[in-house]
Every structure is written in C-alpha cells, then in structure tokens.
Amino acid sequence: MLNQKEIYYKALLEKDESYVGVFYAGVKTTSVFCIATCRARKPKFENVEFFSSFKSALDAGYRPCKICRPTENAAPGEIIKAISLISNNPKNKITDYQLRQNQLSPEIIRRWFKKHYGITFHAYQRMYRINNAFQELKSGKNVINTAMDSGYNSLSGFGYTYKKIMKKSPSTSNQQDIILIDRFTTPLGPMFVCATSLGVCLLEFVDRRMLETEFEQLQSLLKMKIIFGENEHIKQTKVQIAEYFKGTRKDFTIALHTPGTLFQQTVWDCLKQIPYGELTTYKKQAQKINKPQAIRAVASANGYNRVAIIIPCHRVIGTNGELIGYGGGLERKKWLIEHENRIIKSDTHSN
Numbered sequence: 001m002l003n004q005k006e007i008y009y010k011a012l013l014e015k016d017e018s019y020v021g022v023f024y025a026g027v028k029t030t031s032v033f034c035i036a037t038c039r040a041r042k043p044k045f046e047n048v049e050f051f052s053s054f055k056s057a058l059d060a061g062y063r064p065c066k067i068c069r070p071t072e073n074a075a076p077g078e079i080i081k082a083i084s085l086i087s088n089n090p091k092n093k094i095t096d097y098q099l100r101q102n103q104l105s106p107e108i109i110r111r112w113f114k115k116h117y118g119i120t121f122h123a124y125q126r127m128y129r130i131n132n133a134f135q136e137l138k139s140g141k142n143v144i145n146t147a148m149d150s151g152y153n154s155l156s157g158f159g160y161t162y163k164k165i166m167k168k169s170p171s172t173s174n175q176q177d178i179i180l181i182d183r184f185t186t187p188l189g190p191m192f193v194c195a196t197s198l199g200v201c202l203l204e205f206v207d208r209r210m211l212e213t214e215f216e217q218l219q220s221l222l223k224m225k226i227i228f229g230e231n232e233h234i235k236q237t238k239v240q241i242a243e244y245f246k247g248t249r250k251d252f253t254i255a256l257h258t259p260g261t262l263f264q265q266t267v268w269d270c271l272k273q274i275p276y277g278e279l280t281t282y283k284k285q286a287q288k289i290n291k292p293q294a295i296r297a298v299a300s301a302n303g304y305n306r307v308a309i310i311i312p313c314h315r316v317i318g319t320n321g322e323l324i325g326y327g328g329g330l331e332r333k334k335w336l337i338e339h340e341n342r343i344i345k346s347d348t349h350s351n
C-alpha cells in the first residue's frame with residue numbers, strides 16, 4: 001500500500017492530470033511549488049512536500065513555478081493577465097488603479113482569488129514579494145544581484161535595503177548594525193522573527209497584512225538593514241514559542257528591542273503585564289496607564305505591536321467582549337485565547 005505522499009509523488013512523476021489542484025508539490029531544493037503536470041525535471045522523493053491548498057504552499061515560503069505556473073492553471077484570461085503583471089514586476093505593488101488601467105476589474109480578480117485560492121489578490125501579491133525577497137536573502141544572492149537591479153529602489157519587501165548593504169563589504173557589517181531575520185513554523189502557521197544584537201524586534205505570522213510596512217518601519221527606526229540569519233535571541237524565541245504552543249511555557253524570558261514612541265512603549269509595557277490566560281479591554285489598559293480618555297490611542301498603539309505572542313496583544317478584547325482587530329487575524333486571536341484557557345484549566349485539574 002502506498003501512503004498519501006507516495007501516491008502524490010507517483011502522480012507527480014506520471015504528470016497525472018487528475019491531480020491538478022488536488023495537491024501542490026513544494027520542492028525544497030528550489031523553494032518553488034508545482035502542479036502534478038509540470039514539465040520540469042521531477043525532484044527526488046525526499047525533496048518534495050505536498051500541500052492541499054495553494055495558500056499553504058505560499059505560507060510555507062514556496063513561490064509558484066515558472067514552468068507549470070500553478071497560479072494560472074485553469075484560470076480565466078483576466079486572472080492570467082493580472083498574475084503576469086505581478087511576475088513582470090515582482091518588486092512592485094500592483095494597485096487597483098493599475099489593474100483598472102490594464103482593463104482588469106479589481107473586484108472580479110479579488111473574488112476569483114478568494115474563491116479558488118482562499119486569499120485575496122493583494123494577499124497573494126504580498127506573499128509573492130515576501131517569499132521572493134526572503135528566498136533571495138536566504139541564498140545570499142541579493143548582495144550582488146540587487147545592486148544592479150534598479151527595481152530594488154522601490155519600497156517593497158525587504159528590497160530597498162540591498163543597495164546600502166552593498167556599500168559595506170560583508171566583513172565590515174557587524175552584528176551591531178543589522179537586523180537578522182528567520183522563519184519558523186508554529187501550529188498556527190509560519191512566523192518571521194527578527195532580532196538585533198539587543199533583542200527581538202519582530203515576531204509576526206508571515207501572512208500579516210502590515211508586514212512590509214513593519215519591515216520598513218523597523219529599518220527606518222533602527223537605521224539598520226534586514227538580512228537573513230540567526231542569533232541567540234532568534235534561537236531562544238524559536239525554543240520558547242514552541243514551548244508556549246506545547247503549553248509548557250507561560251512567560252517569556254526573551255530580550256526585546258522594540259523602537260517606538262514613548263506612548264507606544266508605555267502601552268506595550270502594560271500589555272506585557274497582562275497575565276497568561278487573562279483578558280482585558282482597551283478601556284482598562286487606558287486606565288492602567290493613567291490615560292483613561294486615550295482608549296483609541298491605546299488601541300492604535302496595540303495595533304503597532306510588532307512582537308506577537310511575547311507582547312500579548314491577543315489578550316485585549318473590546319469592552320463588550322468581542323474579539324476586535326488582531327494583526328495575525330481574528331481566528332488566531334481566538335485560538336490563542338482558547339489555548340491559554342485550556343492550559344490554565346488543565347493545570348488546575350492536575351493540582
């Protein structure tokens with residue numbers, strides 16, 4: 001009997017059309033994902049992982065294959081045109097305005113992506129850019145290639161950082177003036193973690209809408225560039241976040257380096273004091289920092305928190321008990337609240 005992976009692998013080798021859309025094959029060695037019928041040379045069994053949805057392949061950091069074009073398979077002409085706008089301008093944002101200029105309807109395109117891939121066109125674009133940039137950072141190609149690539153002046157992904165890194169030889173850029181970035185997986189999906197030599201400055205789910213803005217802000221606030229790598233703070237974060245998800249960790253002992261205004265710092269400090277498994281409201285948080293009128297400002301500063309989970313903004317809910325806004329998505333917020341609840345309950349039972 002073949003197991004699921006073997007069945008899919010066989011279909012991949014045989015270019016079995018009936019599996020198109022059933023799985024997406026991520027090739028670990030190239031970070032590209034394909035559909036069953038791809039004409040490209042087939043990867044070794046151990047180098048493939050299979051995804052049941054298009055989004056999960058993107059979430060895992062894979063980019064659509066340029067040969068089989070998994071995005072365009074069975075897509076209407078309009079969609080193919082929109083996708084080619086992205087692949088021809090991989091470093092720029094394609095706006096609704098630009099879609100209209102190309103006689104494309106942003107509404108139709110958004111709906112088609114939602115229906116067929118479970119994400120919006122803009123979310124797809126963002127993942128495409130970020131995955132591209134991250135893979136380039138990872139391969140180290142960026143330092144040389146991008147200096148010749150004027151497209152990297154645009155404020156997209158991590159791209160705009162490359163030119164300045166170029167001016168320094170890699171040997172002179174030390175841990176002091178760079179932000180390191182890495183990616184790891186959690187039960188709620190993959191996350192990016194960034195850290196300087198002083199501490200962690202970002203921890204976010206890879207599909208967070210504000211991600212590129214956060215990268216830009218971090219780089220400008222810290223006057224540092226993002227490059228791929230790992231330091232002690234990043235290693236510690238991976239360990240402690242894994243323990244958090246297992247339910248064995250309730251408090252973090254991770255150094256943070258979170259630039260922001262004085263007000264934001266106050267709000268974030270206040271967030272860190274909310275105990276594990278407890279919920280509070282923006283109103284109570286505003287009272288706690290002696291700014292009872294500043295409820296909206298507190299909510300906004302919460303929204304600017306770039307260190308998910310460790311600075312537990314998921315523990316803040318609306319005054320009426322509703323789960324309002326969460327950068328990582330409301331489903332994740334709900335999951336985190338329930339997770340902490342479950343752990344607290346099982347603790348009381350075992351005591």
Ligand SMILES: [Zn+2]
Binds near residue numbers: 035040
């Ligand atoms: Zn392919």
